[in-house]
Amino acid sequence: MFAIERIRIIKNYLQKEKKVSVAKLSELLNVTEVTIRRDLEKLEAEGFLQRTHGGAILNSEPQEEVYEEQIDQYLTERQEIADTVFHLVSDNDMIMITEGLTNVQIARRLSEKNNLTVITNDLRVALEFKNSPSNNLILLGGDLNEYAVYGQLAINNLQYFSFNQLFVEVDAINRQTGLMASSISKASLIQKAIHSAEKTSVICLAKYFGEKSLYRIGNIEIADKIITNSTLDDSYKDYLFGLNIKLYTSVDIYED
Amino acid sequence: MSTPILELKNVNLNIDSFSLSNINLDLYENEIHVIMGENRSGKSLLMQVVSGAIPPDSGNLFFNGEEVKYKTYAANAKKDIVFVRQEAELLASLTVAENLFFHKMPYKNKLLKIIDHDKLNHMCQEKIDELNMPISIHDKVSSLGLAQRQIIEFSKAYVSDARIAILDEPFASLTQNERELLYEVVKKIKARGAGVFYITHKLEDVFILGDRITVIREGRVVGTKAVANCTKEEIIKMLSGQYLQKRYPKIEKKAGKTVLSVRNLGFEDKLENISFDLAKGEILGVTGLAGSGRTLLANCLFGAVENVIGKIFLNGKEVTIKSPYDAISKGIALIPENRITDSIFSCWDVNDNVSVSALKRFTNAFMINIPILRQAVLDYTTKLNISQSPSDNILEYSGGNQQKAVFAKWIMNRAKIFILDEPTRGLDIASKIDIYNFINDLVKKDAGIIFISSDIEEILGICDRVAVLSNRTLACNVPTKEITVEQIIEIATRGDE
Numbered sequence: 046m047f048a049i050e051r052i053r054i055i056k057n058y059l060q061k062e063k064k065v066s067v068a069k070l071s072e073l074l075n076v077t078e079v080t081i082r083r084d085l086e087k088l089e090a091e092g093f094l095q096r097t098h099g100g101a102i103l104n105s106e107p108q109e110e111v112y113e114e115q116i117d118q119y120l121t122e123r124q125e126i127a128d129t130v131f132h133l134v135s136d137n138d139m140i141m142i143t144e145g146l147t148n149v150q151i152a153r154r155l156s157e158k159n160n161l162t163v164i165t166n167d168l169r170v171a172l173e174f175k176n177s178p179s180n181n182l183i184l185l186g187g188d189l190n191e192y193a194v195y196g197q198l199a200i201n202n203l204q205y206f207s208f209n210q211l212f213v214e215v216d217a218i219n220r221q222t223g224l225m226a227s228s229i230s231k232a233s234l235i236q237k238a239i240h241s242a243e244k245t246s247v248i249c250l251a252k253y254f255g256e257k258s259l260y261r262i263g264n265i266e267i268a269d270k271i272i273t274n275s276t277l278d279d280s281y282k283d284y285l286f287g288l289n290i291k292l293y294t295s296v297d298i299y300e301d
Numbered sequence: 302m303s304t305p306i307l308e309l310k311n312v313n314l315n316i317d318s319f320s321l322s323n324i325n326l327d328l329y330e331n332e333i334h335v336i337m338g339e340n341r342s343g344k345s346l347l348m349q350v351v352s353g354a355i356p357p358d359s360g361n362l363f364f365n366g367e368e369v370k371y372k373t374y375a376a377n378a379k380k381d382i383v384f385v386r387q388e389a390e391l392l393a394s395l396t397v398a399e400n401l402f403f404h405k406m407p408y409k410n411k412l413l414k415i416i417d418h419d420k421l422n423h424m425c426q427e428k429i430d431e432l433n434m435p436i437s438i439h440d441k442v443s444s445l446g447l448a449q450r451q452i453i454e455f456s457k458a459y460v461s462d463a464r465i466a467i468l469d470e471p472f473a474s475l476t477q478n479e480r481e482l483l484y485e486v487v488k489k490i491k492a493r494g495a496g497v498f499y500i501t502h503k504l505e506d507v508f509i510l511g512d513r514i515t516v517i518r519e520g521r522v523v524g525t526k527a528v529a530n531c532t533k534e535e536i537i538k539m540l541s542g543q544y545l546q547k548r549y550p551k552i553e554k555k556a557g558k559t560v561l562s563v564r565n566l567g568f569e570d571k572l573e574n575i576s577f578d579l580a581k582g583e584i585l586g587v588t589g590l591a592g593s594g595r596t597l598l599a600n601c602l603f604g605a606v607e608n609v610i611g612k613i614f615l616n617g618k619e620v621t622i623k624s625p626y627d628a629i630s631k632g633i634a635l636i637p638e639n640r641i642t643d644s645i646f647s648c649w650d651v652n653d654n655v656s657v658s659a660l661k662r663f664t665n666a667f668m669i670n671i672p673i674l675r676q677a678v679l680d681y682t683t684k685l686n687i688s689q690s691p692s693d694n695i696l697e698y699s700g701g702n703q704q705k706a707v708f709a710k711w712i713m714n715r716a717k718i719f720i721l722d723e724p725t726r727g728l729d730i731a732s733k734i735d736i737y738n739f740i741n742d743l744v745k746k747d748a749g750i751i752f753i754s755s756d757i758e759e760i761l762g763i764c765d766r767v768a769v770l771s772n773r774t775l776a777c778n779v780p781t782k783e784i785t786v787e788q789i790i791e792i793a794t795r796g797d798e
Contacts (some may be wrong), residue, residue, distance in 0.1 A: 049680055050673070075665065132552035132745055270550070275686060275738070279731035286730050291550045294738045298684045299712045299746050 047300060051076070051084055059094055059103045066100035091120070119250055122274040122295075123150040126248060129272055129295040130212065133246065136160050138209045141238055142170050144193035144231065145214025147248050149173065156180065164206050166234065167193040188230075195230035200237050211242035217256040218249050220284060223265050225258035232260040239267055246270040251277040251294070265290070304366035305329045306464055306496050307351070312360030314350060321347055321520045324360070328465060328496040333487065335507050335528070336500045337540060338517035340591050340755040344500050347517065348467050351498065353378030383463040385454045393443040398425035400442055400453055401460055432456060432486055448479040455486040459493065466490050467498045470591070484509055502590040504533060504794040516540055533791075541757075541786040549762025550734070552741050556765065557581035559617070560749045561718055566611030568594075568601050573773045575611070579718065581747040584740065586760035586781065588753070589770030590793050595753045596638050598770065599722045602751070603635040604628045615718075629658060634716030636707055638723040638753075640700070644707050651691040651698070651706050652678050658714040681709045686735055701732025708739050719743060722753045737763055757786050769793050 051074050058065055058073070070081045085101050088094050094101045117123070127150040134140060136159045142148045144167040152173035155161060161180040165171055169192050174182040183206075187199030213235050217225040224247060226232040239245050247268040254277060265271075268290055275296040285292045305327040312324040321343050328334050338344045349355045353375035362369055364381075391400050398421050399406075407420040425438045434456070436449055445453070458466040468487065487510055491497055499510060507514050511528040516539040523539045561579040566572065572594050579585050589595050601609045604622040613620055615631055622628050628635070637643035646654055655678045656663070663674040678691050685705045687698075695703060704724065711719065721740075725733045740750060740763065754760050760767055761781050768778040769792045776792045777784070 047677060047680070050677055128745065129552065129741070132554055132741075135553055275684060275735075279729075282731040282734040283729075286548055286734060289548045291548055292734055292738075293550045293552075293741065294734065296684060296738055296742045298681065298739070299742050299748065300715060 048084065048087075051080075052088065055081075055084060055088065056093065059101065064097075064100060064102040068099070117146060119146075119252075120150075121297075122250055122276075123147040124154075125274055125295040125297045126250075126272055127151040127154040128297065129293050130246070130248075131155060131157075133270070133272075133293075134158065134161070134210065138162075139164075139207075140210045140212065141165065141206070141208045141242065143167065143211075143213045143235060143238065144170075145248065147250065148212060148214045151212060151248070162208075164208060166195065166199055190228075190230065195228075195234055199234055203234070203237050203241060207241045207243075209243050211238055211245045212248055213238065213245065213262075214248040215253075215262060216249075216258040217253045218247070218265065218271070218281075219255060219257055220265075220281075222257060222261055224262040224267065225256075226260045226262050227258050229260050232262045235262050239263070244269045246272055248272050250274060254278060254281050303329075305363070306365060308363040308366075309351070310361040310363070312350065312357045312362075314346070314355065314357040316346065316355070319343065319346070319520060321350070321357070324522055326351075326515060326522065326525070328498060330464070330494050330496055331491055332512045333491050333497045333499050333510050335511035335514040336498055336517065337502070337507070337514060337536070339540070339757075342517045343520040344517050345469065346520075348384070348469060348498060348500065351465070352382050352384040352467055381463055382465045382467065383458045383461045384467045384469070385458055386469050391442045391450055391453060393441070395442060396438065397429075397436055397440050397442065397445075397453060398422050398438040401425055401428065401456055403457075404461060428456065428460060432459070432489065434482070452479070452482060452486065455483055455490070458495075459486055459490045463495065465496050465498070467500070469500045470502065502794055504536060504791070507536065508533075534787075537787045537790050540790050549759065550737050550741065551763050552744065554582045554744050556583040557747055560615065562614040562617075563602070564612045564614070566598075566601060566609065566613070568597060568606065568609050571597055571773060572601065575775050577768060577775060577778055579749040579751060581749055582744050583766070584744060584750040584752050584764045585778075586752050586754065586764030586767040587770060587775075588755060588757055588760050588767065588789060588793065591755070593770040593793070594773065595755075595770055596722055599635060599637070599720045599751070599753055602628070602720055603633060605635070629714070629716075632715070632717035633720065634711035634714065634718065635720045636704075636711065636722060636724050638726065640703055640707065645695050645703055647694075647696050649695060650693060651682065651687070651695050654695050655681060655691065655706055655709045655713060658710055677713070678709075681713060682706070685709050685739065699729070699732075701728045701735070704728060704732065705735060705739075708736065712739070712743075716748070718749045718751070720751045720753070723755065724752070725754070725756075725759065757789050760789075761786065771795055 054074060055070060067078050067081050071078045085094065085096050089096050092104060094104050123146060126147055130151045131154040134155060139162040141164040142152055148167065149169045152170040156174050156177040159179045163174060163180060164183045166185045171182055171184045174180055185194055185199045185202045187194030188196035215224045216227045219225060226235060245268055251273045266288060270291040270293060271285060272293040272295065275294045277294050282292060306329060308327040309324055312321060314321040324347060336344050350357050356371045362371055362374055364374060402421055402424065407417045407424065409415045409417040422438055429436060429438060434452055442450060487497065507528055513525060513527050514536060515525040516523040557580055559578045560581050564576045566575040587595055600606045604624045604627050613622060620631060652675060656674050660669060663670050682691050685708065687702045687705050695706060698706065725736055743750060752764055764781050766778060767781050767784060768775045769789055771793050
């Protein structure tokens with residue numbers, strides 16, 4: 046049986062029974078205890094359960110974190126996207142990551158790299174690198190708006206940098222209006238950042254394609270790469286291929 | 302020169318989402334007009350139009366300088382045109398002489414159609430001496446080899462009175478001597494006053510035979526040039542045209558340990574001395590002309606043909622792969638070129654098609670756990686963006702979805718080495734992009750991929766290394782960054798040295 050399948054069964058079981066033993070799951074799913082332990086570890090990392098001696102119990106109260114990841118229903122998609130980005134960045138790259146929930150997941154994956162220089166305006170992105178001394182993190186200064194800094198100060202800060210790759214998370218991609226952001230400060234910061242980047246990669250969940258947001262960042266052609274999840278509508282695949290943009294629809298299906 | 306025998310003006314034709322657009326082409330007497338183009342560029346379709354088999358949607362046709370209706374043209378085509386196709390079309394149980402003069406039999410009695418065999422044999426012997434062919438007129442065609450059959454085919458074009466001869470991709474698998482013999486025949490056809498359309502993949506043919514060359518790409522004429530004042534580089538340039546390598550989604554992945562090593566692999570007289578390594582997480586592109594043995598190589602590695610010589614190592618250990626069963630149990634998967642006949646079970650629904658190679662993993666005490674299996678298939682088809690329900694018959698699926706289901710089958714089987722033979726041929730763009738991204742997922746997780754394609758742009762866009770099959774062996778094996786489209790075409794079209 047496959048991890049996707051097992052994890053769903055374990056989740057269902059736990060939600061009903063609140064606790065379970067490794068031996069019980071192993072018998073139920075017909076796989077070794079080692080495999081079950083690995084699944085439980087994964088679920089613990091997601092904050093779904095807590096491992097106990099020889100089993101696991103359902104996590105009743107949400108863990109306190111800086112931001113509430115548990116309620117994010119697109120976490121899997123974001124992680125899949127992050128995994129693709131992981132394979133687009135090389136050690137020693139200089140990159141910038143803008144604000145966004147997917148970008149936080151990307152930062153989490155990238156903290157496993159070595160010798161990266163990461164510039165960001167998102168505090169959560171910055172925090173992901175707190176235990177990763179081999180990478181160099183630079184946090185822009187500016188006016189704090191929730192989790193990220195913006196404004197003239199942030200834009201002025203940007204002029205000191207140039208980077209190989211820029212990862213911008215946009216709020217919508219639309220054939221008519223291009224790349225969209227939900228605030229003017231975000232749009233203008235991204236516009237500025239694009240000028241300092243050799244290559245621009247645009248991150249956007251598939252469900253936000255064809256949607257609209259208030260502020261326009263620019264044409265879709267700004268993007269060298271677009272990275273999204275696998276449920277993207279076919280018409281956009283066609284369209285972006287025609288624009289000569291590399292389109293990554295991150296799938297996570299093959300198990301090694 | 303005077304007026305051309307045949308002239309096509311602004312010919313358009315659209316068949317099965319492929320189109321010939323604005324074709325202008327002409328042919329003179331005493332001329333060998335070479336037609337070149339990649340696979341699926343539209344050469345063969347164009348020749349079908351010229352031969353009178355498929356009427357164009359629009360455009361004008363001039364024969365001997367006069368405009369003719371296509372209907373009239375097609376009706377006369379039998380007498381005016383001789384078309385030698387790739388596959389020999391001889392009558393195997395008749396003799397050489399009978400085949401050669403099949404359309405011009407000498408009769409003792411015209412009414413009763415009694416064949417004058419003495420005269421026939423005499424005529425045939427004359428031609429054979431004239432062409433200097435190493436064949437006896439009394440041989441049955443069935444006893445002849447491929448090369449000799451091809452010579453007879455060509456000689457038929459020489460013997461006939463047709464004013465236009467179309468020779469489609471000859472010489473695919475001939476030795477130098479045989480080829481030179483055929484060159485002589487082609488020159489004789491020209492010398493008797495006919496115009497010859499000569500379709501080929503080999504650049505050297507152009508300079509040995511051609512008077513003019515026309516290059517076709519994606520259903521359009523790129524250009525027509527006189528061979529005397531054009532260089533090899535110019536032709537390669539016309540063949541390669543504008544490539545867009547930028548748009549292929551490729552991920553960076555450091556290749557891991559070598560997972561597959563092939564040493565001195567050979568098969569009959571079609572493949573020889575093939576050696577290469579494939580690492581985990583690496584995509585090795587294999588390209589070559591039609592008939593260069595791309596598919597055959599895939600079949601050799603998958604155990605689908607017998608009597609393969611050479612050694613195959615998996616993870617450093619030598620293995621023997623005698624059958625596809627061996628290959629599958631060793632973690633090798635093949636996605637064949639011909640989806641309908643070789644890779645799907647057309648009478649089954651998608652559930653069965655997807656799960657067929659992974660049944661073992663859903664089996665408990667010899668019973669297949671159907672509900673879990675169905676659920677797993679559904680997980681896979683949803684993940685792979687196959688929109689239809691898995692209980693539909695697979696033939697109701699679009700080509701793209703069929704191919705994705707085939708991918709699902711092997712992914713479910715957790716193969717470690719994927720041999721993909723033209724995985725995106727004929728698919729819509731959205732499915733192509735899906736497949737490139739599936740491949741990315743395989744590569745991320747350390748699968749090794751052999752990616753066979755005739756689309757050089759695609760090969761350069763997604764592979765880490767590229768190997769070119771030419772003259773029965775791998776003529777090069779280099780990182781994609783170090784080679785250009787032009788160089789690949791040059792290697793693939795290179796003749797025997």
